[in-house]
Amino acid sequence: MMAIRELKVCLLGDTGVGKSSIVCRFVQDHFDHNISPTIGASFMTKTVPCGNELHKFLIWDTAGQERCLGLPALSTLPSFGFVLLNTRPSVGLACAYSGVGALSASPGVP
Numbered sequence: 715m716m717a718i719r720e721l722k723v724c725l726l727g728d729t730g731v732g733k734s735s736i737v738c739r740f741v742q743d744h745f746d747h748n749i750s751p752t753i754g755a756s757f758m759t760k761t762v763p764c765g766n767e768l769h770k771f772l773i774w775d776t777a778g779q780e781r782c783l784g785l786p787a788l789s790t791l792p793s794f795g796f797v798l799l800n801t802r803p804s805v806g807l808a809c810a811y812s813g814v815g816a817l818s819a820s821p822g823v824p
């Protein structure tokens with residue numbers, strides 16, 4: 715039986731940049747033109763073989779509309795990594811980056 719390694723990943727970014735679409739494509743290999751905005755956060759998993767292990771991705775997709783307000787709560791989700799998406803550099807990135815900076819200073823966040 716193959717060992718399972720869990721990798722926690724959190725997607726951050728402004729609303730409408732395509733976070734949920736990327737998760738949907740990765741997990742279900744599907745693209746939905748009418749995908750609904752995320753409320754709060756959603757959670758999905760995907761397990762893929764990697765060498766002699768199975769890598770189980772635990773994916774938190776956050777709501778862009780609440781990116782600033784929601785980030786502090788994310789500090790309770792120790793993650794392997796964060797995926798930061800942005801299509802409007804002047805708007806959302808600074809806020810998201812400052813939030814990630816705060817998160818990276820939190821205990822348990824690599």
Ligand SMILES: Nc1nc2c(ncn2[C@@H]2O[C@H](COP(=O)(O)OP(=O)(O)OP(=O)(O)O)[C@@H](O)[C@H]2O)c(=O)[nH]1
Nearest residue numbers: 729730731732733734735746747749751752777778
């Ligand atoms: N043409 C095109 N449309 C995309 C692409 N990715 C996402 N979209 C569309 O952009 C819109 C927003 O995509 P979402 O994946 O919901 O974006 P989001 O960042 O999760 O948004 P929130 O849930 O509000 O934070 C949807 O109508 C998608 O169908 C892409 O690569 N190309």
